[in-house]
Amino acid sequence: MSIVRGFLLIFSLASLFYSHSLLSAPTAESIIEQLQLRESQLNARDMPGWRKLQKIVLWGDQQTANDFKTAFPALEFIASNDIAEVKAQLKHADGYIGYCIGELFTESVNVSYIQSLAVGVEGCVNAKAIQDGAITLTNAQRLSAPGIADHAIGLMYSLVRRLDQYGARQAAKTWDRQVASGDDKVWEIAGRTMLVVGLGGIGTETARRAHGLGMRVIATRNSRKQGPDFVEYVGLSDELLTLVRQADVVVNTVPLTDKTHGLFDKNFFKAMPNHAYFINIARGKSVVTEDLIEALNLGELAGAGLDVTDPEPLPEQHPLWHQPRVIITPHIAYRSEKLRERVRIIARENLKRYLQGEKLLSVVNIQRGY
Numbered sequence: 001m002s003i004v005r006g007f008l009l010i011f012s013l014a015s016l017f018y019s020h021s022l023l024s025a026p027t028a029e030s031i032i033e034q035l036q037l038r039e040s041q042l043n044a045r046d047m048p049g050w051r052k053l054q055k056i057v058l059w060g061d062q063q064t065a066n067d068f069k070t071a072f073p074a075l076e077f078i079a080s081n082d083i084a085e086v087k088a089q090l091k092h093a094d095g096y097i098g099y100c101i102g103e104l105f106t107e108s109v110n111v112s113y114i115q116s117l118a119v120g121v122e123g124c125v126n127a128k129a130i131q132d133g134a135i136t137l138t139n140a141q142r143l144s145a146p147g148i149a150d151h152a153i154g155l156m157y158s159l160v161r162r163l164d165q166y167g168a169r170q171a172a173k174t175w176d177r178q179v180a181s182g183d184d185k186v187w188e189i190a191g192r193t194m195l196v197v198g199l200g201g202i203g204t205e206t207a208r209r210a211h212g213l214g215m216r217v218i219a220t221r222n223s224r225k226q227g228p229d230f231v232e233y234v235g236l237s238d239e240l241l242t243l244v245r246q247a248d249v250v251v252n253t254v255p256l257t258d259k260t261h262g263l264f265d266k267n268f269f270k271a272m273p274n275h276a277y278f279i280n281i282a283r284g285k286s287v288v289t290e291d292l293i294e295a296l297n298l299g300e301l302a303g304a305g306l307d308v309t310d311p312e313p314l315p316e317q318h319p320l321w322h323q324p325r326v327i328i329t330p331h332i333a334y335r336s337e338k339l340r341e342r343v344r345i346i347a348r349e350n351l352k353r354y355l356q357g358e359k360l361l362s363v364v365n366i367q368r369g370y
Helices: 003-017 028-035 062-071 083-089 145-160 163-171 201-212 237-246 266-271 289-298 339-356
Strands: 039-043 055-059 076-080 095-098 113-116 136-138 193-197 216-221 233-236 249-252 277-280 303-306 326-328 359-361
Touching: 028 339, 055 062, 055 083, 062 076, 062 339, 076 083, 095 339, 113 339, 136 359, 145 163, 145 201, 145 249, 145 277, 145 303, 145 326, 193 201, 193 237, 201 216, 201 249, 216 237, 233 237, 237 266, 266 289, 289 303, 339 359
Parallel strands: 055 076, 055 095, 095 113, 113 136, 193 216, 193 249, 216 233, 249 277, 277 303, 303 326
Antiparallel strands: 039 359
16 A cells, blocks of 8 residues: 555544534534534623624625625625725724734724634734724634644644655655664554644644544643543643653644743753654744754754744745755645635624624634734
8 A cells, every 4th residue: 555545544534533514514503513613701782892884894806795795785895805995995894804914904993893714813913903992803713623633633644654754755756665764763643642732723623633543632721721521631831841741742723922922942842752743733933943943953853844934934045944854834724625615604603693782703802812
């Protein structure tokens, strides 16, 4: 059996643990249940700044506007992919459905409600116009979690089965069975320990998959020590340097906040077992890149799988490109054939709830940053 066929077989078997309902046509109710989307404690009408909406700005094309107009015929929708045009419209609109692009919020806006079509909302929560306004912000948290978790597992398997090294030999048309010499350097994943740093939506989906593959899963989270049954132990964030000493694979899934900026630094990498792998599918700035490179050069970890980097995009001559056991993908872990539809469904669901003054899904704490 070829490496590629074997790899595909592994994923086929692993997919058996995944719920069949996510494979059927999605509805708001099925997405909320399967991905455990959280409702706000307050009704929308009780949140500061709530008001009836009349004009909504959409980041998208006219077809996007038509789709929303069909669902909400009483509202006016303006669609554009041009930053300058969207920025001008935000001064007169009641709501915005799109991306938290920082350039849009350098001046005051009129909107009372923003639905981010992405998980990351740094461009909104760091903007003074948003911080000073009575604005409700919701995002797409957990909606990209299945795809990102799959990507994390793919990076892990590529590293522990050393597919990166064999892939390089394939590109060179070289048949080299000794590129990873010694059976001890090629792992079976069952029985290994994964540390998930940041047990939110993406972290939970990653942990679910790892557990389904026979791994022992431990995790940290900022808020509480409770977690799902498939996570053996959940520690608070101050336990990170203790828990990492147990890990064979570390997966970073934390949001980028003041507390997580540069979280993975020299002290962290020194605490990692030198046989362990580091995977980042969260944010590049949560890692001190120079410290990661130094740790790789010193053999303080076995390798890294990076979907995000700092800086980003990664310059052509950056030393990370030349690390022998680093796999880099260009911030695409979220991509899947199902994500866009999930996001549209929940954006429509949240808009409906906001208009009716009901509890919203995935409300962002602007002061906390996520």
